[in-house]
Amino acid sequence: MLTPHLRKNVDKLWDRFWSAGLTNPLVAVEQITYLLFLKRLEDLDRDRVHAGKDSVYAKKLPEELEREREERDRAIASGKPDPGEKPAPGETCRWSYIRQQSTDTKHLIETVFPWLRTLDRRLSDHEEDTELAGLNGRMADAYFQLDPNKGQVLHDAIDLIDKLFAQAGDGSAAQDLMGDTFEYLLSEVATAGKNGQFRTPRHLIRFMVELLDPRPGERLIDPAPAASCSAPSNTCAARAPRPRTCASNGTAPRTGSTWCRPPSRSARSSKTAPASSASTTTAPWPASAG
Known part of the structure; x- marks a missing residue:
């Protein structure tokens, strides 16, 4: 269960999305959950790498490798220097990178969330012992819906999420925090009218x-x-x-x-x-x- 201090930070997080125009409580919960997951994912990937698995951030999909090969061939054919191998697109999707670009909503919309929708394909075949084992395509329809002009809102949301996890640390405590935060958000959704009326999709x-x-x-x-x-x-x-x-x-x-x-x-x-x-x-x- 969240402490009163942590609940206050979650409320602040929700209020920031509300003030940015995400007045549908379900949409706000969805967007907050995506950011919480991105924060937690970097820690989970670090544990996976320590266990001998490839980083999800470093893996390139077949179509990405093919596109990179075609770009290199076109460059060489036109007499330009070989651009060499590009970094994997996931390298800029780490929470540590997102934090550095904390007001760049365009980066999340155009880079991070398209990458997130392909996360299942970047996992190994042996995730049974990780928290990612039950992902099962749940990120396939992940889209960031914050107004691209609301960079300060994104910055505040990232700062609040960092404060939430700062008190939890790593491991099972962070996992419990994720579950408790999501449970608290859902309980608030049940109070219709607290954050606006439910609108028909x-x-x-x-x-x-x-x-x-x-x-x-x-x-x-x-x-x-x-x-x-x-x-x-x-x-x-x-x-x-x-x-x-x-x-x-x-x-x-x-x-x-x-x-x-x-x-x-x-x-x-x-x-x-x-x-x-x-x-x-x-x-x-x-x-x-x-």
């Missing part, structure tokens, strides 16, 4: 729109709209052959359709909508509904 919005297949003139009824309802509206508007007209939920209408509140009780009682449609949140109402 874009792919779910698209799925709902495709499933409903709304047509011009139909009304979309949302019995529990959030403060901002423009995402479904804009998605519907993009699919509609012409702007649709829906009852407003009290806010200024946008171009295209508006995600509507349900009709008032008096309006509902005057309608003759089928009973089955009344039980759903997406039942189309006649165009004359108020």
Whole structure:
């Protein structure tokens, strides 16, 4: 369990991502976890090397070797000096290097995270005795989502993570810290509203729109709209052959359709909508509904 001091540092870390625009708690937890893993990975790799394994940072994939060979051949063919062998791309993905470039978000976006997505392929076939044994492709969709212009936020996050691990040291204590931090973050996510509302993911919005297949003139009824309802509206508007007209939920209408509140009780009682449609949140109402 994290001490109050460590929880305070984790809260600061979360607040920095929140202030940078990562208001979805799940996304913030994901990004913090990636940075924690990158910090821990360098220590794990050091232990692997001591055990006789090749460093994950030094290993080059076949396509990287082929690309390097082609570049050398082109240089020699054009009369230029042989550029020689390049360092492995992972050498600049060590936490110690990232710390030196602590405000360079572009480096994480363009170098570190593309490398991280290939980490599974850089491991040896004998990782059973390491913490990396259960990786199993979990980094294959790792992307850094911090705004590239938020270099100071990245610097502060790196500094806070270093402070977290400074008290844990190496070995099992650092492993326990990783688990306790992740558990604490998840417990905070359970408190919806602490760091912003949960927003419907874009792919779910698209799925709902495709499933409903709304047509011009139909009304979309949302019995529990959030403060901002423009995402479904804009998605519907993009699919509609012409702007649709829906009852407003009290806010200024946008171009295209508006995600509507349900009709008032008096309006509902005057309608003759089928009973089955009344039980759903997406039942189309006649165009004359108020």
